[in-house]
Structure formats: structure tokens, C-alpha cells
Amino acid sequence: MWGTTGCPGVVGRHYGGRVTSTPTRAPSGAPLIATQALTKRYPNGVTALADLTLAVSPGTVGLVGANGAGKSTLIKILLGLLPPTAGRVNVLGLDPALQGEDVRARVGYMPENDCLPPDLSAAEFVTHMARMSGLPKTAARERASEALRHVGLYEERYRQIGGYSTGMKQRVKLAQALVHDPDLLLLDEPTNGLDPAGRDAMLTLIQRIGTDFGISVVVCSHLLGEVERICDSLIAIDGGRLLRADRIENMTTSRDVLVVEVAEGIDQLETRLAGLGLTVSRDGRALQVPLATESTYDQILGAVAELDLPLHSLDQRRHRVAELFANGPAATTSTREGAHV
Amino acid sequence: MSTLTVPAGSAGSQAPSASRAPGTGSLVELRGVTKWYGNVVAVNDITMTLGPGVTGLLGPNGAGKTTVLHMMAGFLPPSRGEVLIAGEPAWCNPFVYSGLGIVVEREAVHGFLTGWDFVLASAKLHRLPNPEAAARRAIELVDMVEPMNRRMGTYSKGMRQRMRVAAALVHDPAVLLLDEPFNGMDPRQRLHMMELLHAMGDVGRTVLFSSHILEEVEQISGTVQVIVAGRLAASGDYRTIRRLMTHRPHVFTIRSSDDRRLAVALMGRASVAGIDIDPKGGLTVRASDYGTFTRELPKIALAEQIRVQRLVPADESLESVFSYLVGA
Numbered sequence: 001m002w003g004t005t006g007c008p009g010v011v012g013r014h015y016g017g018r019v020t021s022t023p024t025r026a027p028s029g030a031p032l033i034a035t036q037a038l039t040k041r042y043p044n045g046v047t048a049l050a051d052l053t054l055a056v057s058p059g060t061v062g063l064v065g066a067n068g069a070g071k072s073t074l075i076k077i078l079l080g081l082l083p084p085t086a087g088r089v090n091v092l093g094l095d096p097a098l099q100g101e102d103v104r105a106r107v108g109y110m111p112e113n114d115c116l117p118p119d120l121s122a123a124e125f126v127t128h129m130a131r132m133s134g135l136p137k138t139a140a141r142e143r144a145s146e147a148l149r150h151v152g153l154y155e156e157r158y159r160q161i162g163g164y165s166t167g168m169k170q171r172v173k174l175a176q177a178l179v180h181d182p183d184l185l186l187l188d189e190p191t192n193g194l195d196p197a198g199r200d201a202m203l204t205l206i207q208r209i210g211t212d213f214g215i216s217v218v219v220c221s222h223l224l225g226e227v228e229r230i231c232d233s234l235i236a237i238d239g240g241r242l243l244r245a246d247r248i249e250n251m252t253t254s255r256d257v258l259v260v261e262v263a264e265g266i267d268q269l270e271t272r273l274a275g276l277g278l279t280v281s282r283d284g285r286a287l288q289v290p291l292a293t294e295s296t297y298d299q300i301l302g303a304v305a306e307l308d309l310p311l312h313s314l315d316q317r318r319h320r321v322a323e324l325f326a327n328g329p330a331a332t333t334s335t336r337e338g339a340h341v
Numbered sequence: 342m343s344t345l346t347v348p349a350g351s352a353g354s355q356a357p358s359a360s361r362a363p364g365t366g367s368l369v370e371l372r373g374v375t376k377w378y379g380n381v382v383a384v385n386d387i388t389m390t391l392g393p394g395v396t397g398l399l400g401p402n403g404a405g406k407t408t409v410l411h412m413m414a415g416f417l418p419p420s421r422g423e424v425l426i427a428g429e430p431a432w433c434n435p436f437v438y439s440g441l442g443i444v445v446e447r448e449a450v451h452g453f454l455t456g457w458d459f460v461l462a463s464a465k466l467h468r469l470p471n472p473e474a475a476a477r478r479a480i481e482l483v484d485m486v487e488p489m490n491r492r493m494g495t496y497s498k499g500m501r502q503r504m505r506v507a508a509a510l511v512h513d514p515a516v517l518l519l520d521e522p523f524n525g526m527d528p529r530q531r532l533h534m535m536e537l538l539h540a541m542g543d544v545g546r547t548v549l550f551s552s553h554i555l556e557e558v559e560q561i562s563g564t565v566q567v568i569v570a571g572r573l574a575a576s577g578d579y580r581t582i583r584r585l586m587t588h589r590p591h592v593f594t595i596r597s598s599d600d601r602r603l604a605v606a607l608m609g610r611a612s613v614a615g616i617d618i619d620p621k622g623g624l625t626v627r628a629s630d631y632g633t634f635t636r637e638l639p640k641i642a643l644a645e646q647i648r649v650q651r652l653v654p655a656d657e658s659l660e661s662v663f664s665y666l667v668g669a
Contacts (some may be wrong), residue, residue: 067497165402193524195402195553196663222527226557263635297648303637310635316650321469325528 031055031090032184032216033078038087040073040240048073049239060210060217062227062234062248066325070240071220072112075186079109092183105133108177110219112188114169122153122172125161126179133180134240141181147175167198174205178215185209185217191226191270203230223331224321228252236324244324251324254316260300261286264311272303291316368393368440368516368547369413374422376408382609383408385571386422391549395542397558400568401667406551407446409568410518413549414443426516439467442509446520448501452494456485456504459493463508479507483537499530506537517541519550523557533562559659567666574666579659586665589656590614590627591634596651600624603647610637625655 019258033056040049048070076082078091080100089096090092098105120166123141126148130140148157151171156164161172170190177185190206191199207230210217221227228248236243244251262269270287273280277300281288289296297314304311369391376384384405400406411417412424415431415438424431431437450459460479464472476573480489483503493501502522522538523531538561542548549566552558558565559579567575575582583591597603604616604624613632617625628634642649655661 064528066529067499067525069527196555196660197401197667199553200664222525222531223554223556224528226555230538252545263632294648297650298643301642301649305639305643308636310632311639311652312635312657313654314649316651322528322532326532 032092033218034090035074036088038074038077038089039085040070040077041085048078048240049084052237052240052242053087054235054242054245056216056218056235057233058216059232060207060219060230062231063218063220064222064224064235064321064324065237065243066239069237071237071279072188073240074237075109075188075220079104079107079187088211105180106183108180108182108185108215110173110177110185110187110190112192116161116169116172119160121159122148122157122161122164122168122175125172125339126176128158128180129176134182143179143181144175147179148172148267150178151175166193167195167201170194170198170202171205174202178209182215185215186220187217188220189222190219191221193224194319199226206230224325228321234321248321251321252318254318256291257317258289258291258296258300258314259283259286259317260289260304260314261312262304263312265307265309268307269303269309273300275308276303286313288317368427369549369660370423370425370428371409371413372423372425374412374419374424376405376412377420378418382514382593384412384419384568387571387573388422388570389566389573389576391547391566393542393545393547394564395538395548395550395562397555397562397565398568399555399558399565399663400551400574404568405571406568407520410443410445410467410520410549413516413518414441416617426594439512440514440665441516441518442512443512444502444505444509444520445519445520446524448498448505448524450493450501451504452492454493455491456480456489456496456500456507460489460507460511464511467512469512475511475513476507477512480504482505482510498525499527499534502526502530502534503537506534510541514546516547517549519548522550522551523552523554525647526616530559538562555659555663565659567663569667575662579662580657582666583662584631586662589665590629591631591657592655593626593628593634594651594653594655595624595626595648595649597624597642598621598648598650599645602645603642603649606645606647607638610634610641612637623651 034151036053038049038052039047041210052074055089063071073082077084077089078096080096080103083097091103092106094103096138123144126144127140129268130143131137135143142143151174153168153175156168161169174190177187187206191202194202203226206219208215209215219227219231231248233245233247234251260269266285266287270282273287273289278289278296278299289300300314371387371389374384374387375382387409398406398409401666408417412419413426413431415434426437426441429437457480459475461472461476464475469475480486483506485500485503485507488496488500493504496504506519506522522534526534535557538548538550542562563578563580565576565579568574595603599616600623604618607613607626608616612628612630613626614629615627619625636654
């Protein structure tokens with residue numbers, strides 16, 4: 001299913017200029033993905049995407065949304081596997097509805113579900129995927145071993161995939177998405193089922209793909225902390241519509257509120273700060289004080305020093321990506337999410 | 342490997358409100374529990390007690406978390422040691438179920454049943470005097486009244502998960518065990534489930550849940566039980582566990598009005614083991630003595646007339662505590 005037409009360019013980048021017409025990576029600034037009034041209605045009447053207009057610029061992008069918000073539908077349309085009902089879509093300058101094979105030759109896709117053949121070795125499987133995207137036999141084998149090494153599978157790659165752990169399977173899925181040296185990676189919940197160490201390794205890997213190889217990455221995830229950590233920008237969709245698209249740093253700007261945490265004596269400190277005329281509020285184990293002027297810092301520090309308390313942390317409160325979802329119309333989504341399954 | 346244990350009660354994050362248990366003691370107790378499958382030791386000599394409130398059960402894949410939960414629920418006999426629920430052994434004791442609910446990781450449900458049928462069946466299996474009322478109450482608790490008459494096959498993962506929690510809660514158990522309850526949930530469903538667990542802990546239930554997402558465990562509960570390779574590596578409040586790791590310097594990042602002068606002043610103190618100056622601004626301080634350093638810093642800054650704009654501990658999060666425990 002991976003198209004063959006786009007592959008000479010892919011080979012050219014890696015095997016020393018044998019092919020002259022090497023297409024360059026998408027010029028920075030031009031959107032990688034652009035949709036305009038994209039709508040998808042399924043035959044059963046469900047509207048998965050409604051009038052979605054967005055532009056994704058190069059970098060690592062997080063795609064978040066409730067279950068049933070339309071993420072999977074969007075990915076299928078971007079890969080040219082599903083025709084949109086209305087609207088326009090453009091991936092790397094191509095129209096996936098008409099040039100599906102060309103799009104898939106330049107896009108790597110890591111699906112969410114377990115879809116690996118258990119009785120093949122990772123080396124065989126990834127080589128096969130490389131050949132499917134049009135690489136000659138030897139090149140496919142070389143690229144496969146290179147991709148598997150990148151994701152951290154060494155000797156294990158000659159063992160059958162059926163015996164792999166979840167973390168290893170996720171790595172194989174990533175390797176097959178990388179094997180044809182795509183310009184864009186679509187990763188659907190890459191950390192699903194991983195334990196903390198495995199998650200950490202996967203996130204570092206994704207970050208490296210973006211920074212070291214210069215490949216743009218779109219990551220679907222439910223874990224907003226994860227998105228905050230590895231992505232430059234974020235696209236949130238809800239009910240098939242664009243909820244928000246922005247750079248991460250714009251969504252995590254600091255607020256004019258100071259958060260003070262002491263290891264002990266929080267009650268004393270609260271009383272003292274209130275006595276200084278500051279508006280103190282309690283937030284779990286921390287105290288919040290509005291940052292009126294720069295001298296607020298000194299007042300707090302002075303109070304802590306006078307009371308001889310251990311100062312654990314002092315920082316400006318930041319906005320969090322999670323706030324996007326903290327006060328949403330939960331009732332309406334629960335009806336919608338069920339309809340989509 | 343030694344176990345870092347924080348005495349119960351020092352956690353402080355939970356209000357020990359009206360407990361349903363006779364006596365205020367812990368409802369769940371493991372005494373020297375070992376479980377082996379053939380030659381494989383899954384759980385190795387674990388002793389733990391769980392008090393009312395929410396506790397996180399952490400560990401890498403294959404550490405033995407699910408085995409522990411299943412032994413508590415009486416699905417598995419311990420190979421050695423005792424698993425006690427409210428003072429009674431869990432194994433071969435169906436009465437344990439009158440006070441215990443479990444949500445297992447496998448989310449197999451009968452797709453042809455409606456949510457209501459599913460929870461009602463659970464209520465009837467418990468022989469509750471008024472199963473309809475109990476089912477209704479449990480479904481209200483997880484906020485699934487509106488879609489309860491739809492078949493479960495049409496539910497999303499998060500909705501199925503909430504119905505399974507309702508089925509486990511239908512007999513109002515004092516102990517609730519959940520194996521990876523957040524799997525597959527989206528951000529809003531996660532928030533909702535967190536609130537639900539919080540609420541259940543606050544009314545004095547003993548809630549134990551396993552999870553891999555440490556940021557979330559941190560938000561729900563500071564109290565954790567960490568299992569590494571079948572052994573209990575630490576238990577108690579993770580912040581207190583961090584303090585007990587005295588051989589690891591505490592790392593802080595600081596931003597101030599004059600970083601270099603502050604660095605000079607701090608370097609003279611015995612509680613500071615090292616300082617790095619970040620060329621982009623800011624200091625990274627490694628303090629060998631947490632208590633002394635955190636008390637000294639405000640005074641030093643005031644004496645030097647340096648304004649501290651930011652002091653953030655860099656390795657106090659549950660994530661770093663966990664990686665220290667697993668890596669040790």
C-alpha cells in the first residue's frame with residue numbers, strides 16, 4: 001500500500017546523490033499540513049470532522065482531543081485512506097485524495113493498535129516495509145537495520161516479534177514508520193502501554209527524530225504532560241472542530257501569581273503573609289500570592305527567613321495545557337464519543 | 342535492596358475522615374507475602390499495610406503489581422505469607438467481597454448488555470437487598486446516568502471504564518482496587534476519573550490503583566507503594582521517601598537578580614555540595630543537606646540583598662523519586 005512513485009528521492013538522500021532530482025525537505029514556514037473547511041460525514045450520519053481548518057508548520061506537533069473528537073478520521077484523511085466529504089486538504093504540497101501514494105511515500109505512520117505479525121522477526125518485517133515503499137533489496141535491508149538501530153533494537157531484531165515486550169513492539173512500529181526516510185511522521189499514541197522508563201526512552205527518541213533528523217512529527221496523545229514536554233506546538237480538536245492551535249510556550253505562559261511551598265510550617269507562613277497585607281490562598285500544599293510588584297518576592301523571602309522555615313519552592317504559576325480540558329462541556333462529549341465508536 | 346518506609350500517618354495528605362471500617366486500623370494488610378509461579382518469583386516477601394485514602398501502586402512492567410492486586414482480591418493464593426482484608430485472609434473467603442471491589446485491567450465486558458444491566462447484574466450477584474437502588478446510586482457516582490441504557494458495545498473506552506468502576510462500587514465497598522484505570526482515557530475522562538478517586542479517598546475508602554503515568558499519581562495521591570522486581574522498594578509519601586535518600590544531593594534551580602554573587606555566597610556553606618552557572622542565566626545548586634540548605638537560602642539572599650525570583654527543586658517529583666528507586 002505504500003506508494004512507489006516518490007521513492008527515488010528518498011533513496012537519493014541516503015545513497016550519495018545517485019539520483020539528481022532530490023526533493024528537499026518542506027521549506028520552513030510553508031505548512032506541512034493544511035486543511036480548509038474539511039468535513040467528513042460517515043454514511044451512518046455521524047459527522048466526524050466539521051468544517052476543520054488548520055495549518056501545521058514544521059516541528060513537533062501534538063494532536064490532542066477527546067476520544068471520538070475526530071483524530072483518527074483526520075489521520076486517515078491525511079494518509080489518503082479515506083476521502084473527505086467536503087473541504088480541501090494538503091499534505092506536503094500534495095492532495096492525499098488524488099495523490100495518496102505520493103503522500104504515503106513521504107509520510108511515515110505509526111498506528112496505535114497492535115498490528116505486527118507475530119511470527120516474523122523485526123528485521124524481516126521492517127525490511128519488507130522498506131521494500132513496499134520501493135527500496136531495492138539490499139538498500140531495504142540496510143535501511144531496515146539502520147532504522148532498528150535508531151530506535152534501540154539491536155540483537156533482538158532477529159527474534160520473532162511475538163515474543164517482544166510492549167516497549168519493543170512500539171519501537172518496531174516506529175522503525176517501520178522511519179524506514180523510508182519520510183519528511184513527516186504521524187505517531188498515534190506512541191507511549192501507550194509503556195512503563196515510566198519505556199515512556200521516557202520513547203519520548204527522548206521522538207524528540208531526537210525532530211531535532212537530529214529534522215523530520216516533522218505529529219504526535220497524537222492523551223497525556224498532556226507528554227505533549228508539553230516534547231512538542232513545539234499543539235492542535236486541540238473537539239467534536240470535529242478546531243478547539244485551539246498554538247505554540248506550547250504560548251499556552252504555558254506564566255501568570256502573575258507566585259506559588260510558595262515550604263517543607264513545614266505552612267500555617268505559620270500563611271498567617272504571616274496575610275499579616276503583611278498579601279492576599280494569600282491555599283492550593284494543596286502550596287500558598288498562592290498575587291505578584292503585585294517585584295517587592296512581593298522580598299516580602300515572601302523575608303517572611304520565610306524570619307519564621308526560619310525550609311523553603312521548598314518559589315515560582316510563578318504557569319498556565320497548563322490541561323486547562324483546555326478542565327472546564328469543557330463534558331455532558332455533550334459523552335453523547336458524541338459513544339456515537340463514534 | 343532496602344525498603345524505604347514512611348510511618349503511616351505522616352503522609353498528611355488524606356483526612357482520616359469517618360472510616361467505615363471497624364476500628365481505624367488498616368483494612369488491607371500483607372504480611373511477608375511471596376508468590377511464585379513455577380520457578381518465577383513474581384512477588385518476593387512483601388509486607389505492606391494500606392490505610393484509608395488513595396494510594397498509588399507503582400512499578401515497572403512485570404514488577405508484580407497485578408499479582409499483588411489479584412492476591413488482595415482473593416483471585417490468587419499467596420505461596421507464603423498472609424494477605425488480610427479487614428483482618429480476614431483473602432484467599433478462599435468469599436465474604437471478603439462484601440467489602441471489596443476490584444476493577445481488573447482487561448476491559449472485557451459483554452457488549453450486548455446495557456450499562457444498566459451490567460451494573461444491576463453485579464448488584465444482584467452481591468445479593469443486595471435493593472439491587473436497583475444500589476445500581477442507580479453507583480451509576481450516579483460515576484456520572485453515567487444519561488448513557489446507561491445503551492449497549493456497552495457502543496461505549497468509548499472511558500465510558501466502559503467508568504461503568505466497570507460502577508459495577509465494582511455497587512455494594513459500597515470499603516476497599517477498592519483498580520488495575521491501570523486510566524488506560525486509553527482521554528484528558529477529560531482522566532480528570533473525571535481523578536476526581537472520582539479523590540472523592541472516594543476523601544470519604545474514607547481504601548483505594549489502591551496502579552498506574553504508569555507518574556504525573557497523574559502525583560496529582561491524585563502523594564502516598565505510594567513502589568514495587569521493583571517483586572520486592573517492595575518504598576512505601577509512604579514520595580516526598581518523605583525523597584528525604585530519606587540522603588546519599589543523593591537535592592538539586593535546585595534558582596534564578597535571582599544576581600546569580601554569580603548568590604553562587605559565591607552559597608558556595609561557602611557546608612550544606613551546598615556544588616553549583617553550576619547556566620550561561621543563559623540561573624543556577625543549579627546541589628545541596629547535600631536539604632533541611633539546612635532550604636532554611637539558609639532565604640537568609641543568605643536577604644543578607645546579600647539578592648532577589649530570588651525562582652527556586653524550583655529539580656529532582657523532587659515522583660518521576661525522579663521513582664527513577665532513583667528503580668535504578669538503585
